[in-house]
Amino acid sequence: MPFQNPSREQIGTLLQAAGNIAVVGLSDKPDRTSYMVSHAMQSRGYRIIPVNPAAAGQQILGETCYASLADVPDPIDIVDVFRRSEFCADVAREAVEAGAKTLWLQSGVFSDEAAAIAGDAGLTVIMDRCIKVEDAVTGAGSRR
Incomplete structure (x- = not known):
């Protein structure tokens, strides 16, 4: 059976329950x-945790940037991925190890391998969807 994203209603419920979003590939360039998507999500009340080895130790959006998901000291609700599809399987493995609840691949990003890795470990998987758009459409962040 081909991959299918959760329903819009399920995505809204997931976003309402989320607090910490680790953004893999978050750039420090506005x-x-x-950066724009993460800034919008932060303004809606989510905590954004930057993950980018090139910017590790720096501040992005007022938060410390980490080199990998393994370095993040706080619980992770969603791993939002801004990386090319070929890197997503490794990110999925890191997300599983970090105890994340959801693996979210941004618009244009697909990886059946990453979906299988995360899904087999019990994570919710969303692919080829923009988290900012889904948050706005579902109204999830409006309660913050």
């Missing part, structure tokens, strides 16, 4: 999509 003109990048990862």
Whole structure:
């Protein structure tokens, strides 16, 4: 059976329950999509945890940036991935090890291997969807 994202209602419920979103590939450059989406989610009340080895130890959006998910000291509800599809299986393995609840691959990002790794470990998997758009459409962040 081909991969299918959760329903919009399920995504809304997932977002309402989420607090900490680790963003893998979050850029420190304000003109990048990862930064703009993360900034919008932060303004809606989510805590954004930057994960980018090139910026580890720096502050992005007022939060300490970590080199990997394994370095994040806090619980992770959602791992939001701004990486090319070929890197997602490794990110999925890290997400499982970090105890994340959801693996979210941004718009244009697909990986059946990552979906299988995360799904087999019990994580909810969402692919090819923008978290900012889904948050706005479902109204999940409006309660914050």
